[in-house]
Amino acid sequence: MSEPSRPQWHDRPYRPDPERHDHARLLQGIRAALLPGPHDPHTTMLPSRMWLRTPILLLLLAMTIGFTAGSIAIPIEVDHRSPGISALLGVLQAAPLLLAVTRPLAAWRLSAAGFFIGVLMVRGVGFWPWPVTAFLAHLAILFFVSLACDRETLVGVGAVSIGGLLGPAVLFGMPGWFAAILAGVVLVVLAFGDAVGGRRTAEAIVREQEQLRRQDLARQAVLEERARIARELHDVVAHHMSVIAMQAEAAPYKIPDLPDAARQTFGVVRDAAREALTETRRVVGLLRSDDETVERAPQPGLERLDDLVAAARRSGLAVGVTVVGVPRPLAVGVDLSAFRIVQESLSNAARYAPGSRVQIEVRYGQSSLRVTVVDDGPRSTPEESQGGGHGLVGMHERVAMLDGTLTAGGRPEGGWSVVADVPYGGETE
Known part of the structure; x- marks a missing residue:
């Protein structure tokens, strides 16, 4: 599966800043949760293989349709509310589930807005102000949010979900004990999603490190092969240059009455061969030693x-x-x-x-x-x-x-x- 982006938390260990107070971090998290910005994750949490992606998309589409239809029908049939208002709130509360796989924070903001409007419109009518199907869709959206976002943003999302949605519901008639249960469910979903997202990110890091290690091993193998070829080339060149130098040295003694010009030419050949042999040994000779601190002959200048x-x-x-x-x-x-x-x-x-x-x-x-x-x-x-x-x-x-x-x-x-x-x-x- 393609990995979610968790840029500020799971990519590195969390170390609290002693100069930054908890309430400042909470406010920053709430701001990140409520206000769109570059921190919003833009990623897909579906498998990359089409044969896996397609069934999941179909299942998610079916869940979205079912939850949205339930969120519209329940208020109309059970609570006898206006069909128009019920349809508007049902779509706003449950339909963003389909968006959550690619824009989880945006989907949560839309759903949370629908829940808040629902609290204001119901005002204590019934045991709680939302359809069960809408709340289930919202929990699914929270799970996608916790997969994709860093933990500071998750804290802000949890604070808004509990304080900004369940809090007003309690004020308008929801029993406190029931709100506490719902708050616990929200926290469990966020914690579970955060744990799953952290594991996925850790696995992605391990896979990346393994890939880098394989690349390093391949690069090392290439360098070792080049070194081996260089050593073999050095042996071949050194052998032939040595033969040239020895033959040029011995030629004046083998050929009687050698003219001075020819003797001088053999001397030039001998000196050139020796110099080439010296530079070849200097350039390639280090490849024969595993000691990286071995002294190197100075480069010519x-x-x-x-x-x-x-x-x-x-x-x-x-x-x-x-x-x-x-x-x-x-x-x-x-x-x-x-x-x-x-x-x-x-x-x-x-x-x-x-x-x-x-x-x-x-x-x-x-x-x-x-x-x-x-x-x-x-x-x-x-x-x-x-x-x-x-x-x-x-x-x-x-x-x-x-x-x-x-x-x-x-x-x-x-x-x-x-x-x-x-x-x-x-x-x-």
Whole structure:
């Protein structure tokens, strides 16, 4: 069944406010009971499955018709009252029962208004001023109210039902002992409905917690699977990079009379393989440890710019570096992103513009860091592109994540340029 909304009571334990007096809470409850407002529950307390909802609706419709017809016929046949007045009061007292499943407080207000008008019109004629069927319908409405409303509102509803309806009935002739019995019945119905509503809400909370737990377990399983895949990928990459590094190291000893250019190329391959292997181990190595406090190697930043330049020069690029402005401590994300942008730009230059002259400029502005990498085009035929690279996409994503801008493209005079502006922001290292 769809769960009732009990926003102020059963969603959290009740803790009385010591600074708020009981009579203030009672007045607030009476105000909530009598005056429509956002606190009114707007919910259906019927099952969500149609095969259960339909019979209950039909039963409720039959009860409403029966109680309303009885509330009209009894005053006419037994008490010989006016048919017009009896019909008006009967509809007002019993018909709101059909509304109670979706608007319980509104249904109670209508029914209570009919009961109060009935007290004023009868004025002591008969044992009590209302038909039995009307009172039964009112009790059913009270049950729906207690299912859907918070306890403070229930106190107000009970106070109005007893003091505002039974009290005037006693003044106009109803025996006090009988009014006490009716008041007890009203309290029992409200207490029973409140207990049922509290149980339903508690069950809904338990179900929600179970669903959240299942989602957490599923998320944890996904993360564990990703970690496992990352470890396996690390093993594969580390193995092949180690082989590359060892073969590049051993090549000068295996090949006699190796030219100096080839020896230098093998050295570049060896150094690149070792650096890639080191970064792969640093990034993925933590996945092998269950200790969350294990020390982590620092992320690379612009302090390692000289290493990038040296590696690029070994690969055949002529690289120059210019730093404009006063260097300042950078946020980890900004520092790492600037390093990766220079690294990716140099890698692209070595691949697509071999032998080119590359100029790197790092400008420390007032509110942002600008990194510019410009090459003047290839000196020899670049290697054929294998496609599928995501270097520019990665740079754009890094810069966008930091609310910066990046432009990359060909230059009119030839070559390629990458310009990234990244706001400082964040905490420094």
